[in-house]
Amino acid sequence: MKTWKIAALMLSVVLPSASLATDLEVTHWWTSGGEAAAVAEFAKAFDATGNKWVDGAIAGSGDTARPIIISRILGGNPMGATQLNPGKDADELIAAGLMQDLTDLATAEDWANILRPASQLESCTVDGKVYCVPVNLHSAQWMWTNRKVYTDLGIEPPKNFDEAVAAAPALQAAGIQPFSLAQGWPVGLMVNDILVAQAGVENFVKVYKDRDLAIAGGPEFTKVFESLAAVRQFVPADKMVPQWNEAVGLVIQGKAGANIMGDWAGGEFAVANMVAGQDYDCLPGLGVTPVLNTGGDVFYFPKSADPAVTEAQLKLASTLVTKEVQVAFNLKKGSLPMRADVDLSAANDCMKKGLAILDGSDAVFPNDVQMIDRDSINQINDLFTEFMANPDMAAADAQAKFVSIIEAAPK
């Protein structure tokens, strides 16, 4: 009996290192229907390499998953690989030497030339070394409108945000919500979209990256806060819905005129069998300035002492950017692929609009997390959340607070 136990114990120690297949736990927060289908493509491709993808999905948004992921890496219980958003979230982890360096693989596979836009790989690069793999591009700068809502009232469907604001009183008189909005992060997303559309990309980057306080306190940003105050009166707190897809749903059902949401909203219109350009409009950059940010998802690989794990990590990193995997994953996810050299004939009109903007690369600008630390972003989000919910808060006060947050942000 005893020898049997010892043998079993020894076997359990020996087996994992002896076998070729390595289990790699991958954490991510892709849990909705479409997202889960997309991530299954990654798993399938990785399993095909002879390794094993152990799914570690964390329910909830990135705000829920990020603290869990970071505390696991810090706590010495790292996963094999993890999804994060590109930006400064992992900077301290990289500085502490907790992340696997992918530079050799990136050079060997020439990522710098096959992945676009360049900004995406740049935000994975710290001191000339590559630490993460970008897998897709999402853009948040979209306004979605239901054409029928406007034509029924005899109004031309809006081609941009300003027209939608101008049409708002007529919609309200007819008992239709001019804008739908969901609680939580969609508020911040809408604020950011309006900010970029009204202040312009150049000013946005100057404030967030170069910390130009004169612009943050200047007339361009005053216009932003005044636009937000205008939207605020059309979406009082009791009209907000709990989830982003419900807000998109209100537009689909014709109960609301417009919704500002990222490109993933397109999936909801597709499910409702609506056709872009006929039943609904998708307006990149809110129709004001056709620009897209370069948000998206990246994978990081926490450093492991086990060479078998490191090998599997590099294998996975390489698998994620192969042509076939990029196409299969992105078609299901509704996002844009990292590679320009793939076939996307199955993409819908909105995706093609996005791709066209992406190819004229100066219309692509960096995400806020790529320019400023998470702590300051949280404070800015708090400020905007409060501003959008509190009708008593004056635009000038909010702008003054915004300036002080930008001023205090570490360079």
Next chain:
Amino acid sequence: MDRPNPFFRNKWSKAASLPMMLIVWVVFVCGTIWTVLFSFTNIKILPLFTPQQWMDGFVGFANYTRLFKTDRWMSCPGITKILTEDWEFKCAGALPNMVTYAVFSIVISVSLGFLLAVMMDQKIRAEGVFRTIYLYPFALSFVVTGHVWAWIMSPEYGLQHSIRQLGWESFTFDWIADRQMVMYAIVIAGIWQGTGFVMALMLAGLRGIDEDIWKAAKVDGIPAWRTYLQIVLPMMKPVLVTTFVIVTSGAVRIYDLVVATTDGGPGISSDVPSRYIYQNFSANLGQSLAASTVLLVTMAIVLIPWIRMEFGKKSQA
């Protein structure tokens, strides 16, 4: 002369409690000391441990200054206008929200719980059934409670909508979407969940009162309500204090109920300290530590009088 060393008295029970003692010391005591100490450093997301790191990162009260300058934590605009006509004692933010929740949930759930316990004590029929019904909400997690009440109180889908559908067009119950009232909406959900538990504690206290007291009170012709208020209630002091401490500590650490009911909304008007601490966890640990220390001090203010009352007496006797 052969007196055994007191250190080795009950040595097996001491050995058995060693793991627990270790956990208490390492996790609670050391964790607490670390939290307080490093709340004075510029710690960001990587934890620091050594004295050298503490010295290098020392920033004094900077985290606390920022904490109390943050509107989300606490803002009392009226108070700065002291001695003028606009003066008002009114604060918003996570900390005042917690105080509001604590005060209302303690007062309401303790008095309601006591009333229910008194009713239960009337030797009613099917007491077990009622006791189960009242205690049942306590078996539900705060997350479930919060989601259910969020739907009930939602102006778009819930009670307000249903009653308007029945024909009472002007009926309004939109606390959950009202910045001034949202904390009271959360109090409602909290009381629904917690009152049954308070009732159970109180009922146990009532059952602990000697029957002879009741007989004596009856002989003296004291009405039942006065017996409860003036004789039984003072005798239940230990139970009352325990209840108070449990309900208060529940209020100080409130998190899940708020996240499930409103997620801090509308805006940030129903934010609570634990939510602030958690959200700063992966962005600015210094804020989390400072906020935790403030909560610790708050708890100490509540607990120290209780500890003195419970354990201080014995040393006097």
